[in-house]
Amino acid sequence: MIEALVLDQSAITLFSRSLILDSFLDNFKIHDSSDRLKQGTQGTVRYFLAKNASLETPILVLNLKQIDLKSAPDGRKWFQRIMRVALKSMDKNIVIPAAWAPYHEGSRISIYAEGLNSTTDYRLYFDTCPRGDDGSVFAFAVSEGPRRLDEHEPEWDLYRRAKEGLLEAIVAEPEVVTPEDGQFGITLAEPIGAQIAGMISLQDWLARRATVPQLKFIASPLTGPVRLKGAAGTGKTQAIAIKALKEMRDANEASRALRLAVITHSEALADEVILGMLYAMDPASEWEHFAAQHLFVGTLYKLAERLLNYEGKGLKPLSLDGREGRELQRILISDAIDSVRTRPDILLTIEESAGAELKRLLDPENSDHLISEIMNEFASIIDADNIQKGSIEAERYLKSDREGHSFSLNEWDRKFLLDVHEIYSDELLEQDFMSMDQMISDLNKYLASHAWRRLRQEQGFDAILVDEYHFFNRNEAASFHHLFKATAGIDGNLPLFMAYDLKQGTSDAGLVGRTSPQFMATRAGHSDLVELTEVFRSTPEIAAFLQSIDGSFPALDLEGEWSTYAGKSQLEHGDRPTLKTFATNQALIDHVFRSASESAHSIDGGGRQVAVICLNERLFDVYRQAGRGKGLHVPVVSREEMAELKYARRKFVLSMPEYVAGLQFEEVHLINVDEADFDIKHGVNAQRRMISRLYLGASRARNKLYLHSANEQRGPAKILTGSLSNGTLMQG
Known part of the structure; x- marks a missing residue:
């Protein structure tokens, strides 16, 4: 034994x-x-x-x-x-x-x-x-x-x-x-990043594979900020990985010291995708053994852990990248709302003082949408700016004008939300959690300290590359400025390289404070723009559908940052995306699970290449726990579970769009694309975030894309009408 x-x-x-x-x-x-x-x-x-x-x-x-x-x-x-x-x-x-x-x-x-x-x-x-x-x-x-x-x-x-x-x-x-x-x-198992990009050397990428805009970005000098903008599948992450490896090799060959950081919003994206891409270009991992060049690949949390030792102190940041953290947050916010709304002073003033939008959402039948709006308000403004009830920041929050894309709130509404936030924060403390935004606030305070000022030249970075910049809120973006060495950049312009697609953001975290194309929250200086338009991950038919869906987004005044989808597929033609409608959710899921399971057994690459992506959080929890699906799928319930994909084999992947961001599948089934969730009555901002979820999920498909809806949920979302009319989407 x-x-x-x-x-x-x-x-x-x-x-x-x-x-x-x-x-x-x-x-x-x-x-x-x-x-x-x-x-x-x-x-x-x-x-x-x-x-x-x-x-x-x-x-x-x-x-x-x-x-x-x-x-x-x-x-x-x-x-x-x-x-x-x-x-x-x-x-x-x-x-x-x-x-x-x-x-x-x-x-x-x-x-x-x-x-x-x-x-x-x-x-x-x-x-x-x-x-x-x-x-x-x-x-x-x-x-x-x-x-x-x-x-x-x-x-x-x-x-x-x-x-x-x-x-x-x-x-x-x-x-x-x-x-x-x-x-x-x-x-x-080959790293996910290598599976996405293929085992292609750095030399081959630079000589033959990279596009002209990618090469322009890769060749940008480390003297100032550059924005890399592109739709899903245009190779933003690949360009980040190529530039990181090239800068490391160039510095090593020139015997020049270099501290470089690649920062993402997900540890799994860093470990499984970006490091996988580096492995594909450099299987011997030579860059890890350079004497005077250091490459950090990870999240702000990982940096904060190094600098502040949260783990060693037993502190538990609550990650909202996964279902567990988000579900706990929903429960805590729901309880906090119930506590506040039953107070005598609220009951006496709500009818005459509450704004129309909040009053409508306080109706019990809209409770899910109310909680979603409050979660978004916390992530993009209240926690992001470290606003506490009774503080100077709170007074500014109550009185200030709101950006056009924000939830419509009058002063009474904002006081209500600060009361909810106070109870929510106290409960987090009671359960021995701290929010990720509280952790980032602590990090920013440390980066402004005398201690960091002394260590900055030794532990700071000469250049920083940020992937999925659209997921970083204003508070997180403010960290980058202080992470540079004091000698980095020229004349106050810092070499911060930002890859993003604002339409992939499923909350407003990436929008607040982004009304300037200079992205001044980073304090990095005026930035140059490189835009990618060639799509390498989707067929022309899927790209055409994405362009059609793009036209459904409510317009936003972000000075050119919220631009029309311009992706042009470089792949061979395939089937047009299809829409199939079922009477009930049960009929829908029975059909989709059966179809996805058959594909997982027959498709080259197995279940790793087949994804069922749900747009409704509540139904996603129902489906992944249903006994009828047991043994058929590998559930991915957070971005940190990307590594679980290697166990897919003959099982398909079951997830939500935000948890598989950065990944690609040969076949994608988008389920519950229903009017019940997309209805404009929930507010234009809620609808925009749902369209972002649809856009993000659909852009995960490489060759085959199927949309599914249930009449039980009021049938297909009306935003699909235009795509059905112009032929980019067919009835199944």
Whole structure:
């Protein structure tokens, strides 16, 4: 019986990139046909090591007696999370997602073994400096429900035996595992970024593949800000990755020191897509070994964690990139609304003082839309500007003019929302969470401190590239200015490179404060514009539909930033998108699940290339939990779960548009494109955000796009009428 696994950093990296098969948890053997690892057993301990492993190599010891992966509800997920914690200890560039709720005491750490929305609440326990072995990790226990970290005493005798057997494992002849014994065990998964871009070298991109506008952006000097604007599929992220790698190589060849940052709004986008693109262009990862050049790829949260050590202090930022965080926020806001609206002073004044728009949304049948508007107000204004009830900022918020695209609120309405926000914030504190915007406010205060002023030249950046800039609110954008070295740029113009498509933003976070094409929230100076128009990810038929949908967006006065869709597909022609209407949601989902499942079994690339994308949050939760779909799909409920796509195999992907932003699928089913959600009665701004969700979801499709609606939800959205009339959308 195997009592423990031992893996060195090379093995952990390989396993973390791989698809773990169920057979691996049966006997912990892999048939490694490429001869990448050495495996073997010493006593009751099984080892996976690099061919050149040494006794000084940091290792992970996994206690299988306590952490029974085979009997766990989701052993593969447990194993992958254990790999992530081990990598974090060995590589400081790795971040443990906030949704895992990491908790620290000294060298001990615990995390959730599964998602916060799981029916179980198992936690895994680690020692990241076992017996003083800095860099090594001992995964030693699991509990159902949180426990104090000192309640579990590690089996130090097992750890000692695992360490003592390391020398024998290193010098022993490699164990030969047949395919029958190992049943392969793992399958190395190509990074998502490499799948999207293809294994194309940097030289090939620069010489033959990149477009003229991409090359213009890539060649922009590090002397001032540049905006890279383009519709979905025009290669913005690819251009960011190419420029980052080229700047690193150029600086290395010139023996010039360089600190470069690529900042995204999602850790998964950074890890799975951008780093995957870098791997595709440089499979040997030479840039990681440059002596005087440093590349940071990650989020502002990752930077804040480095600078402020939130994780080490046990603070838990509430990520709103995923369903778990957003659902908790909806519940807290709903409770806060109920508390405020029943107060005597509110009841006495609401009829005569509340604005027409808020009064309409306070009707119980509009509660979902009210909460959505309040979430948007918090994200784009109140939390983004750190507005607290009773502060000077609050007085300014109550009296100031609102931008044209904002929710229509009079002064009484705004006081009501500040009361709701106060109760919501208190409840976050009570539950030991802090909002991501509160964390960014703390980061900005630190970046204005004397301490950072002293460290800035050493830890700041010479240039910053920002992908998906449309997801960053004003408070986040204000951070970039202070992250530069004091010597960066020329004459106050900072080399900030921003890639964006405002129409992909499903909240107003990216619009507030963006009324100037200079994007002055960054204080980077006047920026040049490079626009991409060639679409490489969708057929001409899908591009034509996107252009038609683009005409449904309400006009916004953003001085040229809210421009007409100009994408021109470079792919071969395909089928026109189709719309199919069903009597009920159940009939819709039965048909779509059956169709998507058939495609997942037949399409080249399997389920990873088939996505069912829901536009309605409430129905998405119903569908992903429905027993009739069990075993058919891989649900992606946050952007941090992109890595789960490697487990799709013959299962299709079930998600929402914002959680698969940056990804591409051969076949996409957009479900519940219903008038109930798009109705203008919910307000022009709510309708605009729904159209953005439709645009974002539809632009994930490469070859086939199907739209589905239910008469139960008042049938197809009326904004599709124009597309049906001009022939860019067909009735199915």
